[in-house]
Amino acid sequence: MAIKKIGLQTVKFQNPPSIISTYTIVGPKEGEGPLKDYFDYILEDDVWGQASFEKAEAKIQEETIKAAITNGNLTNQDIDYLLAGDLLNQIISSTYTARQLSIPYYGLYGACSTMTESLSLGAMLIDGGFADKVVCATSSHFSSAERQFRFPLEYGSQRNFSAQWTVTGAGATILSSTGDGPYITYATTGKIVDKGIKDATNMGAAMAPAAIDTLITHFNDTGFSPNDYDLIISGDLGRVGKAIVLDLMKKEGYDLSNLFTDCGVEIFDSEKQDTHAGGSGCACAAVVFNGYIYKEMKKGNFKRVLLMATGALHSTTINQQGESIPGIAHAITIDINKD
Amino acid sequence: MENMTNKEYQQYAEKKIPKPTYFKNMLMAFLVGGIICTIGQLIRNWLFNSGLDEKAVAGGTSIILVFIGALLTGLGVYDKIGKIGGAGAAIPITGFSNAIVSPAMEHRTEGLIFGVASKMFIIAGPVLVYGVSSSVIVGILYLLLTKGR
Incomplete structure (x- = not known):
């Protein structure tokens, strides 16, 4: 069971x-x-x-x-x-x-x-x-x-x-299995969500629906509300995807405006570094989490964080064959306390 | 989210993308393309003055521009020109040179046969295929329309 x-x-x-x-x-x-x-x-x-x-x-x-x-x-x-x-x-x-x-x-x-x-x-x-x-x-x-x-x-x-x-x-x-934290207390596994975006230069929009689906499911499953978190951070939605998540989550009744951001938005200064919508790639969530978030949690500046890395699970071959980009988002709760 | 159809979402997402700076892009394409063509004209004049005939001048100008495009690609400069100039850098023959040299350089790590030689035309290949094909079709039409005259 x-x-x-x-x-x-x-x-x-x-x-x-x-x-x-x-x-x-x-x-x-x-x-x-x-x-x-x-x-x-x-x-x-x-x-x-x-x-x-x-x-x-x-x-x-x-x-x-x-x-x-x-x-x-x-x-x-x-x-x-x-x-x-x-x-x-x-x-x-x-x-x-x-x-x-x-x-x-x-x-x-x-x-x-x-x-x-x-x-x-x-x-x-x-x-x-x-x-x-x-x-x-x-x-x-x-x-x-x-x-x-x-x-x-x-x-x-x-x-x-x-x-x-x-x-x-x-x-x-x-x-x-032993240690003094931070701890992983919850994990919400994402479903593939595909709203038909085919443009591989717009991954943020392709992955945002999966992020929204995982967020809402996470809040429903755990009984948490956004304010139970100090930070909710997605992996690499970039500026476009972040704006979509903020906007559509608001329509669903969740106001994330002060606690939601995206690793891809934070890692680069898109004006100075000419990175357009922001960072992406597996390492985007990996280095922002293992560097920034983990160290800030160790200092006690964040007590509970929802980390949600986002993926665009297409390939160039199937994309050229006319298929759209399936998105996914897995969320984990990281807490400085065990419960 | 669930009550949004795929089509509605795609239209919604489209609006979230920052608008391309069309006027600036066109102006830069005009300037960069114009500069490249002016350089081409200078080369042409220089070759004419050196006493070459029309056919040799046309060939010589192309050869020199292709060389310049390849050299600037190798020096890591042409991608920056392309970023600023867009179509103004891609359409002249220097852009064609860049489209062949850049994948050849990139795939050097996979060897001279399966890397450099087979990947050389991944960008320029379609241009060659449809460019050559359309020139043949136009040639046949020209022959048919002007036949007997």
């Missing part, structure tokens, strides 16, 4: 897993953004001595996970599972990272929702009694994403104002 499930799509953890260590590595552009002081390591060169952008991304993820493990005073043998994913075909960044680590590995694909997908599953593994320590990680790289989804870097094209900028970086979280 699913004794920990509440409502339609939410799990309430009986022994909420604790976050015991995090680490973030970001690229040079992210290291010039407004959150630069929260990142653990800023690369001077986004290739990092590797022969390709794909290899660089794998190295970024690998070094991030290693540092998170070291930060937690642990070794690879202490970790029961590695849950990781990324944007590249066949999630190569995560798999080639796992090749180096010899930790039992589940590869995930949730596109940019991977951070909360991995944290939800990691927390379930621990509270289910299947693991004591789990690493949840994800990465993305501007240049490897550009060549897979868009144009060569040196091609002279113009970007739409709704387009977003893939974050270069990686974030890793270590969850443990």
Whole structure:
């Protein structure tokens, strides 16, 4: 019997897993953004001595996970599972990272929702009694994403104002059955929501309906209201998606205006850094959460946060065949108290 | 949200996108395109004055502009020109050069055959296919219409 499930799509953890260590590595552009002081390591060169952008991304993820493990005073043998994913075909960044680590590995694909997908599953593994320590990680790289989804870097094209900028970086979280918090107390698993947006340069609008669906379900399932949170933050809806969520949530009777924002909006200064609608990519939610939010929670500045990474689960092939972009959003409650 | 149909949502979302700066884009395309064409004209005049005939001048001008486009792509400058100039940078032959050289550079990591050579035409390929095809169709029409004259 699913004794920990509440409502339609939410799990309430009986022994909420604790976050015991995090680490973030970001690229040079992210290291010039407004959150630069929260990142653990800023690369001077986004290739990092590797022969390709794909290899660089794998190295970024690998070094991030290693540092998170070291930060937690642990070794690879202490970790029961590695849950990781990324944007590249066949999630190569995560798999080639796992090749180096010899930790039992589940590869995930949730596109940019991977951070909360991995944290939800990691927390379930621990509270289910299947693991004591789990690493949840994800990465993305501007240049490897550009060549897979868009144009060569040196091609002279113009970007739409709704387009977003893939974050270069990686974030890793270590969850443990013991620890003094912050804790993951609830996880609301998202459904695929697709309102028919086909424009791959407008991911924010494609993912916003999924975010709204998950938010409303989360409030219904848990009985929380928005004011129970100090911060509600989505993964990479960007400016366009954030505006849609604020507007449509208001029509549904939820006023989020003072406590809702988006990692993609926060990570760059879109005027100075020319990132149009904001950041995107798996690393967007990963570095903002493992850097900014986690550190602010440790200081006690946020007591309860709803983190909701959002994903656009399409591919260029099916998009060219005329299909629209399915969106998803997974939400987790992170609390400095266990209950 | 649930009572909004897909069509209603798409129309709603469309309104949330910031409007492109059409006038600025057109002005910049005019200026950048104009500058590139003026440079082309200067090259043309210089080649004429060097004593080349019409056919050699046309070929020579294209060759030099393609070289400049490729060089600026390699130096990492043409993408910036393209960002400012838009169609003004894409339509001249320097833009065509950029469309071929940029994927060739990008895919160098996958080797000379499956990388550089096979990915070289991913952007320019459609232009070549439809450009050449339409020139053949126009040529046939011209032949049919002017036949016997």
